[in-house]
Amino acid sequence: MTAPNEIRTDRLLLRQWCAADREPFAALNADPRVMEHFPSVLTRAQSDAMAARIEDGLTARGWGLWAVEVVGVAPFVGFIGLATPRFDAPFTPATEVGWRLAAEHWGRGYATEGARAALRHAFEVLGLEEVVSFTVPANVRSRRVMERIGMTRDEADDFDHPGMAADSPLRRHVLYRSRRLDGIRDVSSTDEIKRRAYVSSVKASAR
Ligand SMILES: CC(C)(COP(=O)(O)OP(=O)(O)OC[C@H]1O[C@@H](n2cnc3c(N)ncnc32)[C@H](O)[C@@H]1OP(=O)(O)O)[C@@H](O)C(=O)NCCC(=O)NCCS
Numbered sequence: 001m002t003a004p005n006e007i008r009t010d011r012l013l014l015r016q017w018c019a020a021d022r023e024p025f026a027a028l029n030a031d032p033r034v035m036e037h038f039p040s041v042l043t044r045a046q047s048d049a050m051a052a053r054i055e056d057g058l059t060a061r062g063w064g065l066w067a068v069e070v071v072g073v074a075p076f077v078g079f080i081g082l083a084t085p086r087f088d089a090p091f092t093p094a095t096e097v098g099w100r101l102a103a104e105h106w107g108r109g110y111a112t113e114g115a116r117a118a119l120r121h122a123f124e125v126l127g128l129e130e131v132v133s134f135t136v137p138a139n140v141r142s143r144r145v146m147e148r149i150g151m152t153r154d155e156a157d158d159f160d161h162p163g164m165a166a167d168s169p170l171r172r173h174v175l176y177r178s179r180r181l182d183g184i185r186d187v188s189s190t191d192e193i194k195r196r197a198y199v200s201s202v203k204a205s206a207r
Pocket of ligand 1: 098141
């Protein structure tokens with residue numbers, strides 16, 4: 001039985017945060033592998049402040065960036081969930097789906113499994129029409145999650161993140177979208193991912 005505002009998947013519990021999560025969260029935020037595509041690693045104080053902000057958001061709205069437990073394996077591996085970008089861009093206001101996991105838990109499909117459940121929550125419980133996700137072009141692991149859950153990229157939607165300096169290599173971002181009517185697909189085959197990339201590039205060049 002899950003508590004209200006929690007989500008159970010085959011292997012995961014997306015749950016409210018607790019005090020014991022702060023330490024492993026700080027450890028993953030201090031790991032250069034995890035923070036490779038962000039401006040810097042976080043100090044303990046920055047990490048705690050972020051956890052508090054996320055926790056307050058979840059409590060207030062009943063949805064957000066859930067703490068992720070791998071049931072019977074690890075009490076806290078990171079976060080997966082929904083958030084509201086706090087900057088202006090051509091696609092905002094919007095709701096994004098996002099994830100950050102400790103590196104020792106990569107390569108097991110947890111991000112994909114949790115993200116699919118978060119998308120379903122966005123469409124079926126919150127009734128949203130569209131969910132976006134974005135990252136720097138080089139964040140291939142994250143882009144693969146977006147593609148595996150059936151999100152699609154139109155190159156015409158690529159944008160400069162206003163929170164990054166004009167000369168920062170982290171300024172340019174790719175945007176992926178998922179629309180409610182598209183359904184949540186299980187795109188796991190490489191051929192299907194290549195096919196989608198091809199269709200997106202044809203659409204972009206036809207503009
Ligand atoms: C982005 C991030 C969550 C992706 O982690 P990940 O482990 O690559 O993604 P998943 O959990 O979906 O796992 C997919 C991998 O597990 C493998 N896998 C193993 N068992 C699997 C299963 N049951 N189901 C699906 N995939 C499985 C897949 O083959 C894939 O491996 P591959 O990429 O080598 O082909 C992780 O790299 C991360 O936290 N990065 C730092 C933070 C970050 O950049 N966040 C995004 C900002 S936009």
